Amino acid sequence: MSSPLVAQGTPPGQAAQSTDDVSNDILVLGEKANRSLRDTPASVAITTAETIANQNLLDVYDVLQRTPNVSIAANRTSFTIRGIDAFNVSGAGDGALASVYVDGAVLPRAALNTGPLDLYDIAQVEVFRGPQSTVQGRNALAGAVIVRTTDPGYDWSGKARVMLTGPDGQRRAAAAIGGPLLGDQIAFRIAGEIARSDGLVYNRTLHRDADPRRSETLRGKLLFTPDAVPGLRVIATYVHDRHERGVYAYEFDAPYSPTDRIVTEDVATDTQIVSDIATLEAHYTLGGGFDLSSVTNVSDVRADYIADPDRNATPGQLSLTRDPARTVQQEIRLGIDLPWVRGLIGAYYLREDNRDYLFEATQTLNLTRLGVDRQLLALGLSQPMVDTVLGLYGGVVPIKNRLTQPRLTRNLAAFTDLTFPLTGRLSLRAGLRYDNERQLRGATQSVTLNGSLPDPARLPVAALAPIVTRLNALLLATAAGANSVEPTRAITYDAWLPKLGLTWDVAPNVGLSATVQRGYRAGGAGINQQRAQAFTYSPEYTWNYELALRSEWLDRKLIFNANAYYIDWRDQQVGVQLTPGAVFDTQVVNAGKSRLYGFEAELRGRPTPSLDVYAGVGHSRSKFLDFTLPFGTEARSAGGNEFANAPHWTASAGTTWHDKAGLLANVNATYRDAFFQDTVRQSVRDVRPLTLVNAKLGWQGEHFGAFLIASNIFDRQQPTSFFTDFDGRIRGTLSDPRILGLSFEGRF
Template sequence: MLIRRTRLAALLLLSSSTAAFAAPDPVAATSAATATEAPSGDTAADAEEPSRGDVIIVTARRRQETAQEVPLAISVIKGDSIEATGNFNVVKLQQLAPTLQVYTTNPRNTSVNIRGLGVPYGLTSDGFEQGVGIYVDDVYNSRVAAATFDFLDVAQVEVLRGPQGTLYGKNTTAGAINITTNQPTFDFEGHAEVTAGNLNYKQAKAAVSGPLSDKIAARIAVATTSRRGTLYNVTSKRWINEQDNLGLRGELLFQPNDDLSITLSGDYSKQDPECCGTAFVRVGRTQRALSRQYDALVAAINAANPGRNYAVPSRNVYDRLTDLDAPLQAGNKIGGASLRVKWDVGGGTFTSITAWRFWDWKPQNDRDFTGLSIVSASNNPSQQNQYSQEFRYNHEGEKIDYVVGLFGFKQRIDTQGLEQQGSDASRWSLTGTQATNPAILSGLTARNTQFLKSTSAALFGQVSYKVTPELTIQPGARLNYDKKTGFYQRVVTNGAGQVISCSPTPAAGSVLAAQCGIYQPQLTEPSVSDWNFSYDLNINYKIARDVLAYATYAKSFKTVGINQNGLPLNADNTPNLSASTVKPESVNHYEVGLKTSFWNRLATFNLSIFRTEIRNFQATVNGGQFGTVRGYLANAQKVRSQGIEADFKIRTSERFTAYANGAYTDAKYVKFVDAPCPPELSGGTFQPAGATPDYSQPGVPGALSPRQCDISGQHLPGVSKWAFSYGAEANTPLTLLGKDGQLYVGADGNYRSHWNSNASPSIYTDVKGYALTNFRVGFRGDGFDVFTWMRNAFDVHYIETLQVAPGNTGLIAGQPGDPRTFGGTIKFSF
């Protein structure tokens, strides 16, 4: 025992000092995908019988059970699959889970949706709740941005589709992502990995675990990733949108007896890339006067500056060239600590999770998306602290299983915003003689001070009553309270540093009026609280030993929201105070499903059909104004998402595994009559107040623009109707260099049909569908794995997201997806 402890201490020290040369998790024969397995009564026997399928244990219902027993739509992605397919964070996870949509322009502005629902698509606000809960070892991560860390020593990821509020601490109206890391062990073990590839890609991971005493075990994991950027900035002469990540995780397990375990965990993640820039994609005509649209404005700036001759470096986004002139930074620090206590008592298990997490965000952006000095700075650094406490009791009986829990949550986010106009701003945004005077807008600065305080508490529970051995009725309920208090103050100064006031309304045509048309001083202090009651009912029936059918109805809510990034302006340039708060979402969810295993459980086929209706859907919208470029929240009257999902996996033998998952998702605005208009219907003089909106002249310069647009019937942004993921792996025994092992070859891929990248769908922001294919070839044996890989093997051109530049000039910018990448990985375990 002393020798083992000494080895552990030495390796803990070694792993922390040689992170650049190590990594966790060997790749197993399984390639990816959705769970496969056995009823609870047969779990142990099946796990020992090699002729049957893999038994995957999940905790989706807050207890350990096989995935095929769980009467809900769930995808289970094992750690080896994540490693083998290169999906190293939540953003990449959608390549393995078709109904998961993850889109990002930088870590803060990341949308994670399931079935098209969850987080309002677009630039984010702190004032709303996410509908997809992200949990790491039972700890809730309140902001999507705080969960953009690289996966580190992950055992598996469960993607739960549909409302989960009666089982999870924070109300999750669209689903949950449940990430489980590898835990400390009393048997000594370790993993190490080194990867290198093109684009100067380097990744190293290490994990080591073992006993410190008979009752205490420890685990530590380290990971580092770096990669050259994928866009070349001709202004800075640097590659941007790079990767520069470091992650650490440590855990101590105290297990005084078989009934009690106490785990103390801590983690830290740092990302400091030069990121996240865009490239020119296209120009689309708006209803602004033609002389005030992108190409004419560039020509006017060049004419006013002889010899300048500004032009974008390329009008083909796949040349991967940009000319952004503002500094770029995406500094992201994430971390925290948790204490988890599990105590078997009274025939059940009591669990307590106490957690603190922080998120420190330090960005610098170029929000005019050009090499011109229009918006010379756009930075909104934020600091978040969150505290959560969850108590949960699980009981399993012969006829009744139940979970009851109490959850408390407290959060504060502080933000110090800065947005500044540059030397080209007057020519870009003003008309007449004012356009020729750079001093009017140059140096005009908006400084924002804001905070959000959020408090939440919930009592939740779920009961499973076995009416017969085949029939189970499972009701659940949740009582939830939320309170949000916000503060937002924008102080505007001119180029001389003098504070300006826009009240009373300045004289038309004056310098002050021009400045107030860009940035309005604002002060709002919204405060709102709300109670809601959620419930669900699941009925499931075991038609045969390996066939489970289920039906679910859920009534859930997403709590009230407040706007934290500035309010939209009325026609007279005054803030629209009625937009300070948004109503809670009301969700009705219906689902039926079938989970089957066959061919001696070597194959599974799962099917689910769903329909979700949301009233007062919280949507992110953008009116095209500089002062609200980050977007704000508004309620769409009604949204609906419906579709069908199918998951298939087969293991014909130990030599071959394949899977195919597919989803059809029809998500649309059923009723949204007062949405902001898309760019092709914006920029002109407003149509008369009270007039019936005229949509007949999209993209016609000088045409009158509707004050609002009815986008009822249009599809939700960010959602592909069709999505598929697929893969296979085959192996054969081989002895190489005196080592017995397996030679294997694997392929995986995913397809997504087209989707729109603007909250009010636009003809200019439609993103074409694409299919990505990855290959890997390797040799593995006892304790080692060496393989080469190629991702996006056919070098497919695709867009990750498109953005509409402010000002209604018609400029559309975007981020192209990764090109073909390739490299090699070496893994060891001991």
């Protein structure tokens, strides 16, 4: 939870300023009804602007890392909520399982890799654990992250920051200013940040930094509250953002050590995300207990990736990916606040255009990954003979391939979320969403061999000529069979997503809630790259059962909140290999069934006016009840296994001390339990537990402050991911080393 919380009475859609007491009165924006945390049974962790500043949180992944029952991916491109990865838990599925919203607009998937997630001049971040399908709709089965930027105000204010850190060579400069343009009718706010970093990884082949980070963010907002139309509040926001980064993994095998952070690729990995996002929010008080809200969003997010497919110094391989997403969203809500019912009724429209997706590569495919070794064994060849044959090809086949996958999505929804007071202490909560999604999908793939194959007439072992002849024909046929043109076709899905709950105010300071609701992810379509065959798959659903406790103690100086949950997941989208061992001969089917349960508990207090303390713990357990995959030469089942990248325990704690003279000290720590990296191979938990301790120390005057910042104080460098790559070498990532820096901050 956040540090000092906020009072009610704030205009809808706007985070309020901190108060001096610790309470459950903070306004929760993500459920769109602007309830206080005390009245929100959903499990939500809220980070305010004050906490962001005190803990020196730089982007959304920093917030996620400090949230119980949330774990971030090693390369900071995804995250899990209650053990559920934001994209998928079985290597399958198209839509996200958790989404990030900024000022009411959902970000496309590409933006979560490197995109507009920095936290400078952010008012509030809310992390919802558990399905938000009823109110948020698509792609929120696991949860949602709601980011609210700072709104303009009618008082002049501004701030600036310069930050320098090492050994990553990071330099950041940021500023924000806002105030009235026309009395108390029009106000503005402009915020921007430029960041540069050398990174921590070095390329021995190209003799340059392998993970340089560059970003520029510029955001402008206008507030319009015209005297001529009392009760109308309009906010217009425009954001331009560019983020760029390099490699995601480095060498673990000799002659290098993981702590060397070395890569040897001959093509520099580069990921660039450019975002232009415009949002118009309007709220009008109708009177009589009704209000009307509208959120209109247009976004253009362009993602470009350059990579070396073999990730080593062997020349001749290059992959290029272009993944643009142009999105239009419109939501209209009627707010209701009557003695007998409170809540909202709304409608939603989305159009997401991904028709210009393109992948091009010149690369070599490992024959073992194509399943060739197993096919030769099936012909009766011995393993030594198979190894000899594959050696004639160098174990690989060079190809050129080009893939386009145009996708156009239209989503329509109507929803309601209402609370009915039954007695002075008992309330009934009911919600329902009808979601209809139409996808236009197509694919065109071109594959050609990019080199010569062994000549059967010139082999060192003449007896192998018939086998090589047959294998050459097989490879040529496989390449030819991979060429396809799948015309655009329409796929439509719909779902009813109910929610029902009860809230009982046991005492003025204690509330208990029970909720049951349905989660949902739409189906989709894809292409089997080896067979050049299109396929479709159906939606997947969860039923979620949750208990919640909200409580305040010691005259609101201490709060304790907790949620416990049980999830039943059926028709799970699962990726399967049609030919055992052939990783490109895969498609998605609805064949999974899972069970999850756990809890989150968070404690926050202010024992003295100058001291804040907090602690949180999360426990999650996941289990595949039914999940069978062809694997190797036999079908193996992941039934009984846990989800990948799903630690059992996560925890965070910290304290902030400040005095009237301006001295400030914050120390905080996070803990993440061990976890498996694979859904099938689970003999040992691959990734060990990790504890990180961070601090911010310094002085903040009326207009100026200077701080020493430190992350990973005890320099815990240990693997956060590792894998055996195509060339047999182990590569992965480590936790960042100790980072020290200075931050100079001004404000008025």
